[in-house]
Amino acid sequence: MPEFALAAPRRPLEDGTGDISDIRPRRRISSPAGVFALLVALLSGALVTFGPATPAAAGEPEVIHSLVNDARAANGLAPLKRNGSLDAVAAAWAQQMANDNRMYHNPNVGSQIPGGWSRCGENVAQGHDSGAAMQQAWMESSGHYKNIMGDFTDIGVAFIEAGGTTWGVQVFAKYSGGAGGGAAPPPAVKPEPKPEPEPEPEPEPTAEEQAAEDRAAEEKAAADKAAAEKAEAEKKKAAERKAAEKKKAAADKKAAAEKKAAAAKTAAKKKAAAEKKAAAAGSVPTATAAPGPAATERAATPLSTSVTAALAPAANPVVLIGMGLVLLVALVLISPTLRRVVLPRRRRPRHR
8 A cells, every 4th residue: 555645844835935845754654544535636636627617728837847947957957847646736726726716835735746755845826817927926936936946856737717817836846766656748848929919000190180290390490490599609609708808818918018118118218317327427337337328428528528527526525535635745745834834843852
């Protein structure tokens, strides 16, 4: 008699997260009642799956299976084999959720799948338009993604439409040697993409709409033209202002240069006048100064003018005093009487 492993999930999975159950056998039983319960579950799942009440959307389980193996191959993992027994359990639970009108995990999935497994897990979903959309939602959830990329060998898939929505289930199991009981369905075939509908031609605008569009286009063109003219005028005004500033700066520079030259000319005139005045006073330096206009004029004056210029230094008081002293000394030396008055008389020694 076959043995069945009964186990509970590591934590409740009613929240719909689809985390890896990591279910492992905790106790083993062998009884006719267990065998009967399993057969009833498989039979009811098969009836639900293939019955006319809630038919699965055509080709969607195959699409999900193909996308699962594509994702695993992209991550360097082995493909999962479609397992008919796991398909039946998945379909039965999808119908159960539809009947209850709520999404939750199957608490007895470990006892309903064929025995001999060492690991199993489950993903559930609701309300997606297609199998591809449902698979994408599972891939974007960390818990469901772990199941899809988990250490499993077999998979069962269900996708049904019931109660105005869709219900999906993935059942994963790992069997030693890849044998999980039940014949695997034929290889999954990707459905051909549906042709996209051609876009409907846009209706022709009415006369009023066309007139409004033309008027708006004209207004826009006029506004663009006015903006361009305004920008051009501002640009021209800026260029004129810059040229005026440049011209003014050049004029200021020229005026400053002329003012400086006039100041230098005035200083030269003052210097020449001072030199002329000093030459007239007899104190013109002769070291390195070039002969000026005054010296040239003196050279061309008559003899009387030259004598007057030569005696001109006598007007200085110091010169006058010196000349007086020289004259006095000369008179003393020449006149004996004056010499006796000025010089002290020597007394002759007297002898007694």
